[in-house]
Amino acid sequence: MLRKIKQDLAEILELPLDVSLDLPKIVIIGELGVLIQNHRGLIQYSPDRIVVGVGEGQITVAGESLKISEVNQEDMIVRGRIKTVQMST
């Protein structure tokens, strides 16, 4: 209910939803990399699968030779041969 109010308010005030609702933002750079903003931490890390926690769900990046090239408390850049990016809540 609170989330719905927040969303409506953000739309009325024309604020970016990802900022106002604290949602993750994912940018896919072809098959070379994925930028995940506003993440909640690493859940699983192996060369062919990286699972990252986001808000109420998780993002799974599958591929080959996956590496986390940069990471801080908010952003994470995954590089390698990306095959799929899946979000589950």
Added chain:
Amino acid sequence: MSLTKATHWLKGYVLVEVSGKNPERLVNLCLISGFPVWGFSADGRSVFFYTTLPKYRTIHKLARKSRCIPRIRRRFGFPFIMSRVKRRPLFLLMAAFMFAGLIYMAGATWAIQVKGNETVSETDILRTAAAAGLIPGARKSALSPAAIEAALLKEHPELTWAYVHFQGTLAVIEVVEKTRPPTELPGDVVAARDGVVTSVLVLSGTPVVTPGQTVKAGDVLIAGQPGDARTGARGTVVALTCYEVYRETDLYDQVAVRTGRKAEAKILRYAATEIMFAGKHNEFEWYEVEDYPEFSLFKGTDKELTVLTRVFYETEWVPRKVTQEEAIEVAKQEAMEAIERKLPSSVKLVDLSYETLIVQEGVIGIRLVLSVEEDIGRIRPWPESKDLNGG
């Protein structure tokens, strides 16, 4: 190297392998604690990352919380180099000794090069330089280039200039030798070519010809005074002379015509180096080339980087009939070039005429005649003056 990398190197950094049930938890704890961590990789069992040495020292607290085992796999940076050096004091001493030795050796002259000498031998120059202190092994600070230059000029009067300088451990002696004007032997002034004399200027001797007189090559123009009161003739005798040249040219020639076939190559050009990165090499026997630049960086400098398309157009030779006027023009041009090569630079053109001849079917000839004014006087030494000078 960026500033961050340089800072990490100065502080020291390590490659950490984290193994255990949940290595990702340790990564998250590191991120929350604000640890500088980078360069993550995994092999399925463990997670690897880099962190700075000061932060690694506090990582064990987090490792206990996440129930993981962190291990250092590799060490990088200044603190590790220093610890290795501290363990080997002799190594540090040797390095300091080698460095001091290098500095000392660089202050000496180890080779000497002589440039510009032709008649004065290198050995003589080196001997003089050695007497002034310039020998292999001599300290540069103890040498005075000005004193060596003065000694060289004093010892070798054939030298007009000497310059001593150092290029690292190489001493370079540059010299310039004196050049004397050629000595003219006394004799008569004679004609070098046939011609009609237009003016005579006598500096010494007796004029034998007058303006308007026709002379042949070898005739005496100004006579000197042989015998006891020997005075060689000197002067200028200007005469009207003729130069003639004959050229033939065909009334048929061949012109290159493009067939329509072409090959393209993409080329990267940097300074004088070209690399073909796409397209085809030229395969035509006869062709014309045109370059079409597409992109250029640092234009006008010697490090210009250009991407260009080079097009090779195939050509074939097609016979073409030349008009008589064109053929005459070509032959005239060739004849002029040939005659200009024969003419001395000091001549003055008086008249130019040409004659056209049809040699045979399809061939035309041009005879070009130039009348010029030039100094035809040349000194012919007397036989006895040659003998006197050992000639």
